[in-house]
Amino acid sequence: MPSLLTHDRRPNTKHSRYTTLTKDHMIVTSPHGRDYLLRDLIETLIINNELSARPSDDWRSQALRAAPRDHFVPDRAWVPSRDLSGGYVIDHRIDPDDWLLAVYRDTLLVTKRGDGDIIDTSVPATSAVSRPGVVMRFLELLQPQPGDRVLEVGTASGWTAGLLAHRVGDGNLITIEIDPELSTTAKQNLSKLGLAPIVVTGDATMGSTVREEFDRIHVTCGVRNVPQGWTSQLRPGGVMVLPWMPAHGQRGEILKLQAPLISPWLIGRFCGSTSFIMMSGQDVDIPTSGRRADDESSWTSMRPTQVMEAMPRGFGIFLTAVAPDLAITKAKREEHNDRAAFVMELASLRDDSYATIVADPAYDRTCMTQSGRGLGDILFQAYRQWVRLGKPGRDRFGLWIGPDREVIWLDRPSNAIGARNR
Template sequence: MTLPQHSPEQAAFAGLLRVVSDFLGHDVAPEWRSAAEAAPRHRFLPDRIWLSGDDEALTACDRGREPERWFAAAYSDVPVVTQLNDGKEPEDSSDAVPSSSASAPSIVFRMLELLDLAPGMRVLEVGAGTGFNAALLSHRLGDVNVTTVEIDPVLAEQARANLKATGYAPAVVCGDGSLGWTPEAPYDRVMATCSVQRVPQAWISQTRQGGAVLTPWETPWICGGLLRLTVGDDGSASGRFTADSAFMLMRTQRRDLRLFRDVVMDDHVPAESTTALDPWTVADSSFGTQFALGLRLGDLWYAWHHDPDVEGVETRLWVATTGGDSWAAVDWDGTRDTARYTVWQHGPRRLWEEVEAAHRWWLENGRPGPERFGLTVTPDGQWVWLDEPRAGSGFAARPALQETDRCD
């Protein structure tokens, strides 16, 4: 009896599907399995990638020098960084910032499931990246029904070449994905592969009534979550959040804000007070806690400063606005079972008081997790709601980014 022979690629693919199925809680749907077989993930990765180690530091992996490591990454359920610093690799590795990646396959298939596609549907993808998602969509729906937009011209060309090499030819557009792509609108589905802090109105207006917008989400406080909106007949859209993996922020919504360059100045004279709220309770807690606080706090972000070279301070938590006009610092002196922490605040807003109020609100409402929150978008604005989008259930947290803002 002769046993069937399997190539390393086939074995790796089968192993990856098992991992993805475990993540999903069921087998990968046949239509997506056949799409992944026709568009192998490794064919969409560049020869040079960056991988995270146990210490989360990125290290380069070149296919020519480390073919086994490169191939293992291609068929592991992990995100693979494919570009650093918008294509300009830094001289110092400590300055390396991922700017494009191939998402973990489990998240890819999770999002494809959430799209709830049917034959004949038209899809706009925002963020072509390597082209892998567009290939899976094209296999399922046909090239003519898929448009993918990529802001980076080098990545757009690479995605187009990868797609052509695997036999697919969806429309690949180099442009600002936050504007959608009007020539092919309206779409049945709009899917983003980058996170947003504010849903672009163009995505709603370019989606058919009853269609859906699916996007990763983040706030300045924490990155993570998915948002699925259904578009109504009045130009609005509404839907719920789920807790899922983090994505890179859309380039046009970035802010390059640094504490000691843009926020904390030598001439600031902060007000001193104390707090009983443990800073780790709000800034080093579970994802669900920080997700809720991020929605409530809107335009606030934080950074830890360990061993800040300040007498009597072991650790300092900084909180600031995305506009840089206000900041707060909470100090821990290293004492066990600290009852109160020193607080410093500067600017027109008292940020730590806002954090304390948001935390009280979260406790009073039963410690809600991501699934209890939703978002409604209208031509006039957008707001978060708790449990149901009914009158009195929503709150208009200060937006991290105004609709008219543009950040390079």
């Protein structure tokens, strides 16, 4: 259930034919054959510092060749725009050229929207093949070694399972997928390449029932609370990498957790901004805002755009620490009172408080309409506090995870700035 980071437009040029109408028999002598496109993708990842400049020394480059991405993409998929508001369909049966070109770009491919059609963007994506650059970053942080015992949460079509199986060996990888249809497809995709990791269909919240301890845990779906089942199965000295996605907004953080040798607590550092499809059971129902009798309006000199620009620079982590139940449900430019304005909506995860914040360019101030606990005031107060601390970036924050709670700290583990129960 992969990353939602994407490219933003469809190619507007036609290319010579380089495939037949079946993916299993490709003409690779053309300049646009699969091998050429894979080499081009690897060069792109090297330029973006997502692969080593010496591919022969980087196991990930070898794994990309051993588990080619096109083996794990269905005939029909959706290529989203960068802001996820649009995109286009690729269909191997109609245009295999465009299909293969999209598969070997550094872009996300949505492969499933529940039981609906992939072109219906009103239905949230439920499965995708992650952007290669994001996959390489996760595997770099995970640092699996040959022979390591690895648990993967979220098999999807099986691509990252194939990459990991090439590295650690089939029998050392257990990958869990809750969707039976995806699980079956993943097994078939892997088998065609001669790969046979242990694919389990079921809920991964409690960890693995096949094995009790792992050297590495690789999570491919957004997680709000790290399940106890995973932390208890990570051996001392082990590493877990996951998309940590608290409900403060639409994005999250890449979190690398390590299990100390002599402590029941896991220690984590934040390694970059990301966005993934949420894990089943961890998405939260957020109340829809609406005007009520106790609404109060006020003005402020703060701008919601300041907040959104600061989110990936460390403020998102700080906000989760000091206001863990605050959710940003909307943050975009839209028509408001017949004028273009930046509109932000806030909701609470524990009561019916809400706020609507409108920054109208015709005014020097921002209007807040809120009810309940004053979520707009809480948001801007947190922002001002973050600024007073020197605008600390993600590299200054860390996370402790214990048996019953998560603790966010700043600069050193003893300087806790927020905690929440697991």
